[in-house]
Amino acid sequence: MIAAVPKTSCVEIGGIPIALSTSDDRFLDLLRQRYEGFLSASPPEFELQFDLADMGPVSDDDVRVRRDGDDWLLSRGDFSARWNARTGRGSVRQNTNPYSLDSVLRILHSLILAERGGxxxxxxxxxxxxxxxxxxxxxxxxxxxxxxxxxxxxxxxxxxxxxxxxxxxxxxxxxxxxxxxxxxxxxxxxxxxxxxxxxxxxxxxxxxxxxxxxxxxxxxxxxxxxxxxxxxxxxxxxxxxxxxxxxxxxxxxxxxxxxxxxxxxxxxxxxxxxxxxxxxxxxxxx
Amino acid sequence: MPENCLYIARSSAIAARALAGEMMVMNSADSTFFTLNEVATAIFQAADGRTPLREIVRHRICDQFDVDPEQAQTDAEQFVTELSSHGILLVSTQPFASEAP
Missing domain, CATH: 3.90.228.20 (Phosphoenolpyruvate Carboxykinase; domain 3)
Known part of the structure; x- marks a missing residue:
């Protein structure tokens, strides 16, 4: 079986370009539509690989963000993610819900900004x-x-x-x-x-x-x-x-x-x- | 608990910052946020884990603020109890092993 090749879009919010990769064409279309005015050709500073999976419903109540060495672990019912602050790379498991995508990006930006005084x-x-x-x-x-x-x-x-x-x-x-x-x-x-x-x-x-x-x-x-x-x-x-x-x-x-x-x-x-x-x-x- | 045996130390889980004469304290565990007045700030800053609370009240409060010593001690104990319930201060009847951060 040949694995699907991940495709990438770079989303630049606040002057910080982040490459978002997925093997799912529909999800790629979704994120390109959602962040239409923020797509960028800049070289990405950070990367997130998305792996789509059946997760729980969207919830604001149980988000957890904790450090494990250089890694940040992000979790909520509808997503789980691991992002390495040193390499700038990470992976996300979530369903196709755009609110989950928004939440992951917000948390990642909040971590990046905190280190940069924003x-x-x-x-x-x-x-x-x-x-x-x-x-x-x-x-x-x-x-x-x-x-x-x-x-x-x-x-x-x-x-x-x-x-x-x-x-x-x-x-x-x-x-x-x-x-x-x-x-x-x-x-x-x-x-x-x-x-x-x-x-x-x-x-x-x-x-x-x-x-x-x-x-x-x-x-x-x-x-x-x-x-x-x-x-x-x-x-x-x-x-x-x-x-x-x-x-x-x-x-x-x-x-x-x-x-x-x-x-x-x-x-x-x-x-x-x-x-x-x-x-x-x-x-x-x- | 005999009041003259109380020792207080700042929790290692807090962030603190002084601004415009007030001390702002945040607990990183639950993001609770407190603003301390001048007297409370004096106690907070003296919470080294090794100085008895009664001594802190005598030298850092009574010597510097116009307060009744007994009332100051009572208020200090109340303040310490409240901040310890929020994880900002640690309280013990023995000196802490190492100095507060």
Whole structure:
């Protein structure tokens, strides 16, 4: 019997190209459709080989990510994966469900980003006048509402999972194909982050300061991170503190109509990227 | 448990970071997150596994903050009990074998 030759597509999210290989033509078609705007000809930095199998139903409850030497072991009812952080290669067993594929990619990106000072945030993000704005909050706070209310000149990066990496002047947000209620992939582009807003709905639009510790607490609560690993948690906490020092983080109380975007634009007018921020330097605890 | 026999050490499973005068502590095992105030931070930082809690309260709290010693001891024990229940601090009636990380 001749084994089917794996075929590969390279998916580049957040500037990190990952080769996805499978011997199943239909699955290859599925992932090419799902990540259509994120297919890349760049040389892959990492590789995942997919082996399709009958697995359990999709579930968000029992995801486990743990380290075994250089390997990361990812498991949930609907997939199991092993990925070697040193070689950058790994294999995945999952069914054909695209949500399983999304979940594996999100976890892998969260591990890669944690090592590089970035993270995935449960937040909508959009580009307005060359700057990215992030909108985070508990489920129902208004992430998707903010994207639905966006005027035509706004570029949607995601309505669900924001992709954040450090850059020369702060942090940059990248578009992702990870869609939420909007069921719409973000644009494959990036922009420097002007602000992160934690959303609350109210009778009027207003922006309030958040104390740094409160900002870190809210940030940590919304970062997608699954690994049970102290070293990576330490890096993530350090990254969150750095992010809070370098990016304006505010509470945005908003009434859900299009005028909220005027409030966001006005904030942009007042924001000075090089202004000195009155935050104490984050220090590592011995 | 006699209060003067308590020793406390920071768990090896936590990550901690100081920002803007507050200590943020995260348990890597279950991702629980805590923000410690100034007094709690002083106790947390002194949790070396070898200094009795009563001594920590006397030298790190009573000497530096305007608090009643008995009340400070009671509050410290309550704080230590709470953080140990979340896996942030380890508590023992004997000094720990090695210094806390």
């Amino acid at each position: 993270f995935l945030l449960h937040a909508a993000s959009a580009v307005c006048e060359r700057h990215a704005y992030l909108f985070s909050g508990v489920s129902g706070a208004g992430k998707t509402t903010m994207t639905r209310l966006a005027p035509p000149d706004i570029t949607l990066l995601t309505d669900e999972i924001s992709y954040l990496r450090p850059s020369a002047h702060g942090y940059a947000a990248f578009g992702t194909p990870f869609a939420g209620e909007l069921a719409q992939s973000g644009e494959n582009c990036s922009a420097p982050i002007a602000a992160l807003f934690f959303l609350e709905q109210g009778p009027e639009n207003r922006i309030d300061e958040l104390p740094p510790a409160d900002a870190v607490r809210r940030l940590m609560r919304n970062i997608l991170f699954f690994a049970e690993d102290r070293g990576l948690v330490e890096k993530l906490l350090a990254t969150a503190c750095d992010f809070v020092m370098r990016v304006p983080i505010r509470r945005l109380t908003f009434y859900p109509d299009s005028r909220v975007w005027d409030t966001v634009r006005n904030f942009d007018c007042n924001y000075e990227p090089d202004s000195t921020r009155n935050f104490q330097e984050a220090t590592e605890h011995a």
